[in-house]
Amino acid sequence: MVFKQLRASGGIWLNYAGKNILIDPGPGCLVRCVESRPKLDPMTLDYILLSHRHLDHCADVNTMIEAMTEGGFSPRGILLAPSDALDGDDRVILRYLRSYLNGIVTLGKGVFELDGFSLEVIPLIHHGVETFGFKFSSDKERSLSIVVDTKFFDEIPFLFKADIMILSVTLHKKREEIDHLSLDDVLKILQKANPSLAIMTHFGRGMLFKKPWVIAEELSKVTGLNIKAASDGMKLDF
Numbered sequence: 001m002v003f004k005q006l007r008a009s010g011g012i013w014l015n016y017a018g019k020n021i022l023i024d025p026g027p028g029c030l031v032r033c034v035e036s037r038p039k040l041d042p043m044t045l046d047y048i049l050l051s052h053r054h055l056d057h058c059a060d061v062n063t064m065i066e067a068m069t070e071g072g073f074s075p076r077g078i079l080l081a082p083s084d085a086l087d088g089d090d091r092v093i094l095r096y097l098r099s100y101l102n103g104i105v106t107l108g109k110g111v112f113e114l115d116g117f118s119l120e121v122i123p124l125i126h127h128g129v130e131t132f133g134f135k136f137s138s139d140k141e142r143s144l145s146i147v148v149d150t151k152f153f154d155e156i157p158f159l160f161k162a163d164i165m166i167l168s169v170t171l172h173k174k175r176e177e178i179d180h181l182s183l184d185d186v187l188k189i190l191q192k193a194n195p196s197l198a199i200m201t202h203f204g205r206g207m208l209f210k211k212p213w214v215i216a217e218e219l220s221k222v223t224g225l226n227i228k229a230a231s232d233g234m235k236l237d238f
């Protein structure tokens with residue numbers, strides 16, 4: 001999907017509690033930001049958040065650090081990333097860029113108090129790499145969680161329960177040997193977590209060929225929940 005660009009892979013730009021947060025800048029992130037209308041200016045970013053170091057989630061992370069900081073001339077922003085993205089043999093953050101940032105935070109299970117909001121970091125199960133999902137909360141905003149690439153486990157609905165939930169729905173049919181959520185897994189999660197809005201994204205081929213927007217409509221009818229399918233460039237006001 002990503003490497004044929006059947007769907008765009010630039011990640012999610014989130015404005016939460018007045019902060020601009022870039023989540024998982026995959027291939028094409030900078031181009032998508034610049035071509036977006038209205039344009040998304042990387043120099044207004046406050047945080048870059050990396051869930052894990054697979055290329056579809058991090059390919060443009062160095063590019064975005066450079067763009068956010070004007071090539072290091074205007075240091076800004078905090079990068080939050082798993083330890084194997086920062087220090088492992090396969091680290092993905094270039095060393096020379098690190099001094100351009102105002103801070104680097106190594107992610108781990110727990111709650112991080114950031115500027116104006118709390119970020120709960122929740123470990124997930126995903127092949128070969130450290131992976132974390134996120135839950136954002138603040139006095140001013142509805143809570144929002146992001147379940148990225150993971151094998152299903154029973155605690156997910158409880159851990160990620162939030163007003164708005166974004167979920168990676170990679171598989172149309174469950175495959176036990178693959179550490180990704182299937183449509184059935186996601187249905188199970190949503191029925192237990194009962195969010196006011198759910199957004200499905202990160203579709204594999206099986207999902208795309210079955211038309212995610214049709215699936216979302218059918219699921220909304222069956223469950224009585226408000227379920228949407230992400231599309232390239234999609235903008236949502238919460």
Ligand SMILES: [Zn+2]
Nearest residue numbers: 052054126149
């Ligand atoms: Zn992955």
Ligand SMILES: [Zn+2]
Nearest residue numbers: 054056057149
């Ligand atoms: Zn992925």
